[in-house]
Amino acid sequence: MKKIKVLLADDHSLFREGVRSLLEDQDDIEIVGEAEDGLEVVKLVSKLNPSVVLMDINMPVMDGVEATRAILEAGKKAGIIILTMYPQDEHVFEGLRAGAKAYLLKDTRSKKLLEVIRKVHQGEAVIDPEMTTRLLTELKRLAEKPEEDMPRVQSLTDQERKILTLVANGASNKDIASEIDLSERTIKNYLSVIFQKLQVNNRTEAAIRAVKDGLVEQKDVKGL
Structure with missing residues (x-):
């Protein structure tokens, strides 16, 4: 079985440990690397070519939006899942416009996170239901x-x-x-x-x- 190569990017080691523990139990997922800041993410994606990147939106040096943009502008095909603590995060739409495939809250259930990783690996896009209000607000603004x-x-x-x-x-x-x-x-x-x-x-x-x-x-x- 060809495994889904995942890169974890978050400046909080405790959060990475929790996600790592979850993913290591999955037969079809392999963690290929971890990063603590956005610039490190960009470098590791270039080096490791992960299928999926779990990207914290708020990181030092370079935030998740900037890192997403840099990765995709470099021609990398990684599916990027941006994670945030708040459904009304002001960077939500910026991340989607930068090319992120999915946007999830950090308190998303484990089962849902695994489902989204697999969907993004298949080329699908996913937005947390709690964040649709923000998206629709932006839709209205753009429509005008x-x-x-x-x-x-x-x-x-x-x-x-x-x-x-x-x-x-x-x-x-x-x-x-x-x-x-x-x-x-x-x-x-x-x-x-x-x-x-x-x-x-x-x-x-x-x-x-x-x-x-x-x-x-x-x-x-x-x-x-």
Whole structure:
């Protein structure tokens, strides 16, 4: 079995110890390294090539948002899960825009954390339900911006628009593949094209774009 390589990044050793203990009990997960600050995270990702990074948002030297941006701008494919203590953390949306795949509260149950690690490894995105209020507030703010501030969904084909609609409504790649009778690999390829056309980094930003252009209703957007 090919294991999911995970890098732990948090400046609190006690928290890392707790997460490490949980992950070491999983047959499909391997901890490849640990970091105490954002700059160290960036260096270790380059060296160790983890599949998933558990990233504390508040770290010395370089915070989780900056580290996420640096990792992805360097072309690394790690799925980044940003962790925070507070559902109203002001950096929530910044992290998602930087390219994080998931955002979770640090008091998330162990079972949920393991589920999210596996989903992110598969390319999915996840947002803690308690943090959706913050996301929807940002959606509303962006929806009120002038149209020229963002690219529009009109450049998408009918198939791409359908996929974007499903993404905005919380569907996973597997769900979308089943809905339109295509392989998950094909769906991933479609999403890459959609992200490029819309000039976004992830599913969350794509969903925001869909709301902004009226492709879906804001009330229908679910945690991705």
